[in-house]
Amino acid sequence: MQENTLCGRKDVCGSCGWFDIPYEEQLLKKLEGINTAAKADKISLICSKIIPSVTNSHYRNKMDFVIDYKGNFGLREKGKWWKVIDNHTCFLPDTKIIDLYHRLYPWVKNSGLSYYDRKADAGLLRYAIIRVTKLGETMVIILTTNPKDSSEEMLIKNSLASLVDTLNVTSFVWSHTSSKSDISFGENCEVISGAAYIREKINEHFYIIRPNSFFQTNSQTAELLQSHVISMTDTFNLPSSANVLDLYCGSGFFTLPLSGKYKNTYGVESVKSAIDDANENAQLNNLHPNFICAPAENIRISDYVPELVLVDPPRSGLHPKVINDLLTVCPKYMIYVSCKYEKFLSEMQLLRTKYSVVDCHAIDMFPHTPHTEVVTALVRNP
Numbered sequence: 001m002q003e004n005t006l007c008g009r010k011d012v013c014g015s016c017g018w019f020d021i022p023y024e025e026q027l028l029k030k031l032e033g034i035n036t037a038a039k040a041d042k043i044s045l046i047c048s049k050i051i052p053s054v055t056n057s058h059y060r061n062k063m064d065f066v067i068d069y070k071g072n073f074g075l076r077e078k079g080k081w082w083k084v085i086d087n088h089t090c091f092l093p094d095t096k097i098i099d100l101y102h103r104l105y106p107w108v109k110n111s112g113l114s115y116y117d118r119k120a121d122a123g124l125l126r127y128a129i130i131r132v133t134k135l136g137e138t139m140v141i142i143l144t145t146n147p148k149d150s151s152e153e154m155l156i157k158n159s160l161a162s163l164v165d166t167l168n169v170t171s172f173v174w175s176h177t178s179s180k181s182d183i184s185f186g187e188n189c190e191v192i193s194g195a196a197y198i199r200e201k202i203n204e205h206f207y208i209i210r211p212n213s214f215f216q217t218n219s220q221t222a223e224l225l226q227s228h229v230i231s232m233t234d235t236f237n238l239p240s241s242a243n244v245l246d247l248y249c250g251s252g253f254f255t256l257p258l259s260g261k262y263k264n265t266y267g268v269e270s271v272k273s274a275i276d277d278a279n280e281n282a283q284l285n286n287l288h289p290n291f292i293c294a295p296a297e298n299i300r301i302s303d304y305v306p307e308l309v310l311v312d313p314p315r316s317g318l319h320p321k322v323i324n325d326l327l328t329v330c331p332k333y334m335i336y337v338s339c340k341y342e343k344f345l346s347e348m349q350l351l352r353t354k355y356s357v358v359d360c361h362a363i364d365m366f367p368h369t370p371h372t373e374v375v376t377a378l379v380r381n382p
C-alpha cells in the first residue's frame with residue numbers, strides 16, 4: 001500500500017472512524033449520545049457541556065505499531081485484526097511519533113531478526129511502541145518474544161544497539177514477553193540506551209512514564225481534564241483535613257493535585273509498577289499522598305473513612321464489589337471519571353439509589369473517534 005502519513009480515510013485502519021464528520025458536529029454528537037443514553041436508561045443526568053480537545057490532530061502521545069509475521073509494519077486494517085497495513089501512520093499521533101516511526105521502518109525491514117508468527121508461536125519482532133511528552137522527551141519500545149537462549153539474546157541486543165544513533169531518543173527500551181496473546185507490552189523490560197522513563201508535566205505537576213505505565217493519551221487536553229476534576233472537588237467545600245480516596249489511581253494523575261489540597265489522600269491501584277511510579281511522582285513533586293497497591297475490590301473503603309471518593313476505572317467499569325462497598329459506606333461526595341459512558345450509566349442504575357448527579361461534563365480526549373471522557377459529580381442523597 002502507498003504510504004500516507006496523514007491518511008484521514010476512516011475505512012482504512014479505523015483509528016479515525018469519525019473523520020468525515022466536522023469537529024464541531026462530532027462534539028455535539030458525543031454530547032447528544034450521552035444525554036440520549038441517560039434518558040433511555042432513565043438516569044436523571046444532563047451532561048451540560050463538552051470541552052473540546054486542545055488540538056484535534058496530532059494529539060496522541062502514544063502509538064502501538066504492529067509488526068506481523070510477514071514483516072508488515074504499521075496499523076491494523078479496519079475490522080481485520082489479522083491484516084497489518086505496511087508503511088502506514090495517520091494524523092492522530094504527535095508528529096514526533098510519526099518521525100520516529102519512519103526512522104524505525106528501514107530497521108524493521110532489515111534488522112536480521114525474525115517476525116513473530118502467532119499461529120506457530122515462533123519468531124521475535126512483535127510491536128514498536130512510541131511515546132512522547134509535551135516536554136519533548138521520547139521513548140521507543142521494541143517488543144519481542146523472549147529469546148530462547150543467550151545467543152539469540154545477543155543477536156537481539158546487537159541489532160537494537162545498531163538503532164541507538166538513528167533514533168536518538170530519551171529512552172530506548174527492549175521489552176520481551178512469553179505471552180502468546182496479541183498484547184503490546186512485555187513483562188520484561190531492559191533499557192538499551194538513555195533513561196528508564198520519560199517525564200511529562202501536567203499543569204504544575206511532573207510525572208514519570210515507564211514503558212508499561214498507563215498515562216492519559218492526549219497530554220494537552222489531560223491538563224483540562226485534571227483542572228476540571230480538581231475544580232469540581234472545590235465546589236464540595238471540604239476542609240483540608242478531609243479524607244480523600246482515589247480509586248484506580250494509575251501513577252497518581254489525580255492523586256497528586258488532590259494531595260496538595262487534602263492532607264489525607266489515598267490512591268489505590270492494582271498495577272505494581274504504576275504504584276512505584278506514583279510514589280516516585282509524589283517525591284518528585286514534594287507531595288505526601290499514601291499509595292496502596294491492591295485491586296480496588298480488595299480494599300475496604302470504610303477503613304479510609306472518606307468524605308470524597310474519586311473513581312477512574314478502565315473501560316470495563318467498577319468491580320461489583322466496589323459498587324457494593326460504595327453503597328454501603330456511602331461517602332458524602334463522589335467524582336466518577338469515565339472513558340466509557342455507557343458503562344458508567346449502567347452503574348448509575350445502582351449508584352442512584354444513594355446518590356444524585358450535581359454536575360456532569362464531557363471532555364473530548366479522543367477527537368475523530370466516538371469516545372469521550374465524562375466527569376460526573378455525585379452527592380449522597382439526604
Ligand SMILES: C[S@@+](CC[C@H](N)C(=O)[O-])C[C@H]1O[C@@H](n2cnc3c(N)ncnc32)[C@H](O)[C@@H]1O
Pocket residue numbers: 214215216247248249250251252253254268269270271274294295296297312313314315319339
Ligand atoms: C483509566 S486508568 C486511570 C488511571 C489514572 N486515574 C490516570 O488518570 O492516569 C485506570 C487505571 O485502573 C487500573 N486498574 C485496572 N483494574 C484495577 C483494579 N481492579 N483495581 C485497581 N486499579 C485497577 C489500571 O491499571 C489503570 O491504571
